[in-house]
Amino acid sequence: MAPTARSRGTAHTRKELHKEILKRQNHTKEKDVKEGVSGGGGKGVVGVVDAWTPGPYTALKALLSARLCAAIWGLISDCDETYNYWEPTHYLLYGKGFQTWEYSPQYALRSYTYLLLHAVPGWLYSTLLQSNRILVFFFIRCMLALGCSGCELYFYRGVCKEFGSNIGLVTLGVLVFAAGMFTASTAFLPSSFAMYMTLLSIGAWYHQAPQLAIFTTAISTFLGWPFAAALGIPIAYDIVFRKKQVMMFTKWCIISALTILVPMVQIDSQYFGRLVVAPLNIVLYNVFSSHGPNIYGTEPWTFYIINGFLNFNIMFLAALVALPFHMLVTQVLQVIPKRSHIQHLPLWLSLSPFYLWLTVFLLQPHKEERFLFPIYPLICLTAAVATDTMQQVWWWAWGGRQQHYISHTTWLSLSLLALSATMSMSRIVGQYRAFHAPIETFMELNRLASEGHYPSDRPITLCLGREWHHFPSSFFLPGLNWDVQFIESEFRGQLPQPYSQEPNATSTIPDHMNDANLEETTRYVNVSLCHLLVDVDREEETPREPRYAARTTDWTTIHSLPFMDSQRSQRLLRAFYIPFLTEQYSTYLNYTLLEATRWRTKTRTTGH
Known part of the structure; x- marks a missing residue:
């Protein structure tokens, strides 16, 4: 169908309008360049032309992409994050978790209101969508990524x-x-x-x-x-x-x-x-x-x-x-x-x-x-x-x-x-390649539990010694029947202790808490009570930190990952990853998940 006179006129007008826009843009650019010329007297007057910048939507996509990567692959670099925030949040959601002295009513340095800002979205997610606690952990992190x-x-x-x-x-x-x-x-x-x-x-x-x-x-x-x-x-x-x-x-x-x-x-x-x-x-x-x-x-x-x-x-x-x-x-x-x-x-x-x-x-x-x-x-x-x-x-x-x-x-x-x-x-x-082993180890523990390697109907004790500060939080335990306990190590400060299982535990002053970072020996259990143990296999031994992985009659290594030895690795290669050089000139230890041999034999025999 041939265009009418009116449509031809409209098309012609659009072409002229497009040419006029291009003409004015070129005129504006020429004007900006002239205004940007330096004045006399040797004083530099910088030209008035702004750089291109991404629009809000493009900027948000770039920022959100980076933050979601951090939510998924970022490490927990500070044990304060685990024990002062993830653990009490886990208690608010599931009734179990570690309590630090800052949350004792005697001192009350931390705020439960701040925790609730994170616990409420986690509760909604676990209630409406997915009850897997690791996914709840990463959902809260993704919410932080979105907010940031x-x-x-x-x-x-x-x-x-x-x-x-x-x-x-x-x-x-x-x-x-x-x-x-x-x-x-x-x-x-x-x-x-x-x-x-x-x-x-x-x-x-x-x-x-x-x-x-x-x-x-x-x-x-x-x-x-x-x-x-x-x-x-x-x-x-x-x-x-x-x-x-x-x-x-x-x-x-x-x-x-x-x-x-x-x-x-x-x-x-x-x-x-x-x-x-x-x-x-x-x-x-x-x-x-x-x-x-x-x-x-x-x-x-x-x-x-x-x-x-x-x-x-x-x-x-x-x-x-x-x-x-x-x-x-x-x-x-x-x-x-x-x-x-x-x-x-x-x-x-x-x-x-x-x-x-x-x-x-x-x-x-x-x-x-x-x-x-x-x-x-x-x-x-x-x-x-x-x-x-x-x-x-x-x-x-x-x-x-x-x-x-x-x-x-x-x-x-x-x-x-x-x-x-x-x-x-x-x-x-x-940082990820050197120190991702703790989170990966607990992810592997969850995989083994989901495949039926461990019972879900009776208590299981997982122990931490010198690796207490790398514990990623109770969100990474396979079930609520799992308990984390501490065994002695060379750390001589105060460790957290589990919240009381009594009602109103947040308002009950716990025993054996102090604000001077003094060691509380009540935190420790005998290693014979441990079903599993997470440890770094170091050659050096002390009475409080024996080499458990070498005691093969008592412990069986069921999972191991490389973990950088910061003390024996070159500083630059410890701080930054340089392909080939980092692997060649850095020292790595084995980050191990150990299972008590006596318990392993019993569970394999009885099926419990």
Whole structure:
């Protein structure tokens, strides 16, 4: 059918419209290039052309892909995560689990409200979909991955709004690939939760949404980690002293306290059986108690520098010098970026949360890797600022002055991102290959149980000695008829003990608990009571740590995996995976699952 005159006219109009759009786009590009030409006098004025950045949906897909990988393949790198969070959550869901002294009503340093945020989704999943406890564990992790990705997306968009597309693009790249973000994003820890809230509060600050910034800072402080309030100091300074919004700040502080702290105190008091303000108790113990956290070990100031490099490699070094480097470039070299957007905050203020937090924790004797989790996103941002400044310097020194600095120096930011991503992947792969044996061992234990190797109708005792700190949690036990017990090892501190099976166990003060990390011998059972044992086979023996795998008359090895010997492996190869070299020059031990021979013979004979 031939087109009518009207349809021909419409087609002709569309062609002309398309040509006009292309013409205007070319005109705009030419105008931008002209505006980007350096002015006279030798002062570099950087051109106004923003870099390409992924849209929200694309950015979310990249972030969520990385976080789901962390949820599935990430290790539990801190025994505090297992015993202070996964174990009490397992108790809330199934009535069994380990209790640490922090959950004793006598001390009440931890919050059950925080646990319920994770336990409720796990309960819904196990009730409606799948009761397998390992799947419940990974479902909770995937929920953490989803939540973290959403927070990162909001932060990324705020960075683009405040700093521009180029810094936003580099920030996103570091967020996606950094080994530190891989570890922290799905860790069941208050410091990781504080990191989520940092993403929201700083993102809201950059979005010019002070009410949300105040509210999320309060959530981080009350529900997560009270020391995270330090990250809100620059936000408070901006609102109160720069913008003079004292009444608004006061009002939202009161609203936040009423909506977060009041319900939290009510829930925690119900579980502990007395009035409890857990955030206050944490501060009192860590700051004002006679011993505080230093009894768990102290480290030199270099601990965080080394740890930051391991988790963010060259980007952490860039972050350390970002602000002074930028000031040098703008004040001395006078390379002044001409932005296509308005920065609402002075750079020193917008980056100050990172430097403030790092300074405070460098001065603390007791140091843990997880203490830096809340500023991990800020490391990514600050490193991006340093990268952007390097691009400006390159353009100023060697770039063609007829071109804007972003298009002329994109190769520099992409090269740094590629190098950082490669080092991060080397770190992630290396840590997994070296230390994945504990989780894999308990997965194998579940497989054996599902195939009928172990009875499901009577108690089975699995023992842990020196490997108590690698226990992935009771979620990995084959059934509720399984119990984990501790045997003596060279560790002389306080181990957790199972929750009481009596009603209201959370409000009952348990016996043999202390807040000084003193060894409680009541935690140990005789090794003769163990049906199975998880151990690392080391050649060195002590009276408290014999070589069980070598006692073949008493124990049978039913599963073994390589596990890197950190003490005897080369430092670089221990930290990063280098194909061929890591396997050749690293030392590995056997991570073994042992079965008591007497019990093995009995179960094979009786079928029970």
